[in-house]
Amino acid sequence: MLIIILYFFIAVVFIQLFYYLGVFGKFAFAKAQKVTPKRLSISVIVCAKNEEDNIVEYIPLLAEQNYPDYEIVLIDDASSDATLEIFEGFEKQYPNIRLVKVKNNEAFWGNKKYALTLGIKAAKNEYLLFTDADCYPTSKEWITAMSSQFTMQKTIVLGYGAYEKINKSFLNKLMRFETLLTAMQYFSWAKSGRPYMGVGRNLAYKKEEFFNVNGFINHIQVRSGDDDLFINQAATSKNTTIAYTPESFTYSKSKTTYKDWIIQKRRHVATASYYKKLDKFQLGLFYCSQLLFILLPIILLSFQFYWIVVLSLIFVRYAAVWTVVGFSAAKLKEKDLKYWFPIVELILIFTQINIFITNTFSKPVNWK
Structure with missing residues (x-):
């Protein structure tokens, strides 16, 4: 079972690298x-x-x-x-x-x-x-x-x-x-x-x-x-x-206030459910891979299973993401955010999960 989880984790890291280097890098490294x-x-x-x-x-x-x-x-x-x-x-x-x-x-x-x-x-x-x-x-x-x-x-x-x-x-x-x-x-x-x-x-x-x-x-x-x-x-x-x-x-x-921001984000997430199927898939795959990148290594490291490999993959992913986020932040005059990146990303991932679950059971109010 652990070896299967490791393979899944490797696949998740490659998906994340595809998004950040293969796709998001087109903007981050643009002239x-x-x-x-x-x-x-x-x-x-x-x-x-x-x-x-x-x-x-x-x-x-x-x-x-x-x-x-x-x-x-x-x-x-x-x-x-x-x-x-x-x-x-x-x-x-x-x-x-x-x-x-x-x-x-x-x-x-x-x-x-x-x-x-x-x-x-x-x-x-x-x-x-x-x-x-x-x-x-x-x-x-x-x-x-x-x-x-x-x-x-x-x-x-x-x-x-x-x-x-x-x-x-x-x-x-x-x-x-x-x-x-x-x-x-x-x-x-x-x-x-x-x-x-x-x-x-x-x-x-x-x-x-x-x-x-x-x-x-x-x-x-x-x-x-x-x-x-x-x-x-x-x-x-x-x-x-x-x-x-x-x-x-x-x-x-x-x-x-956090409450006002959540209300705003609930509207945005609810609206995204009406996107084209391929767009919903690419967004869903990205956010799922972000969540799995957090959860899978916790399981592997708790058993010290190939821990050197796991830590190496974590380092590679964070190095790539930090680079892409840093270049993008510089273009958009948000350079201070790159120093908060690991913390805000983690909170944002679980915030997205909370919003998705909440929207499943109740619809947000829109406009004013």
């Missing part, structure tokens, strides 16, 4: 990206529901972008706070702001996709750039950096949406590491020709891509997934690229 400005007309789309505090601070940052031809489409999704009134004030203040007012619709109540669809249809430009109401760009060159990756063939651009750093907060490090790992995956698979998701905090595509797949209609019953489910359906090796220059990043404030 620095260049920004060549393009003169495209851009519509920046922001959908908000009860975001009065965030939009006061962040919408002016979007309105002050250093870009010659763009509009901002602000969507108020039937907010019950002062969001609409603030948006109306911005509409008067900035000539390039267009306001879309969404009223409660019984058939699509609480569904962000309905509100986004109205905003996309209202946008006057073909190239669309999305961010959330609680996000802000890192610089005035954000639109330039994201739109520069469009070409005649590449009509979907996946960007990086990071979280602000909070000093002396372990939860913040955990959240940022999970965000880094997720970005490392979807960037790498996109570079490998198998894009499977993107994040609405920083995402761009041509309007024609939206209508080519009939918008969100195929997953309209799922309240979340306006970003990842859409990309899972619309993105291909031919039409998708990535943007990872520092100027292209967006940031948002991280959750401050």
Whole structure:
């Protein structure tokens, strides 16, 4: 039995090395990206529901972008706070702001996709750039950096949406590491020709891509997934690229309680269950191999069974992963996370298990 477990462990290590070196290395070891400005007309789309505090601070940052031809489409999704009134004030203040007012619709109540669809249809430009109401760009060159990756063939651009750093907060490090790992995956698979998701905090595509797949209609019953489910359906090796220059990043404030973060992650995990079968398989295999890498050596080492071989495999895996994570973290300006890597990875693995079990017995609430 122990020899079988050892063989399984060796297979798990090779699977992990395949993912980190064979797939994730495509992003980690990629050359620095260049920004060549393009003169495209851009519509920046922001959908908000009860975001009065965030939009006061962040919408002016979007309105002050250093870009010659763009509009901002602000969507108020039937907010019950002062969001609409603030948006109306911005509409008067900035000539390039267009306001879309969404009223409660019984058939699509609480569904962000309905509100986004109205905003996309209202946008006057073909190239669309999305961010959330609680996000802000890192610089005035954000639109330039994201739109520069469009070409005649590449009509979907996946960007990086990071979280602000909070000093002396372990939860913040955990959240940022999970965000880094997720970005490392979807960037790498996109570079490998198998894009499977993107994040609405920083995402761009041509309007024609939206209508080519009939918008969100195929997953309209799922309240979340306006970003990842859409990309899972619309993105291909031919039409998708990535943007990872520092100027292209967006940031948002991280959750401050473990409970709030778990609620957010439950929504994300539940949405992933609607991915294409092959995408669910590759994600499932990766997370299963991570868990088995932790559990199998515990059994082998407790019996001191080929312990030198086991420890050698553990060292090789951690050396490879640490290298790939380190290079990826440097690209995404998250270098401090590599020093916390073994600890946060371990916690994240068991957090994922907890979320999967919880979601099996109860469905998370989506949107607001």
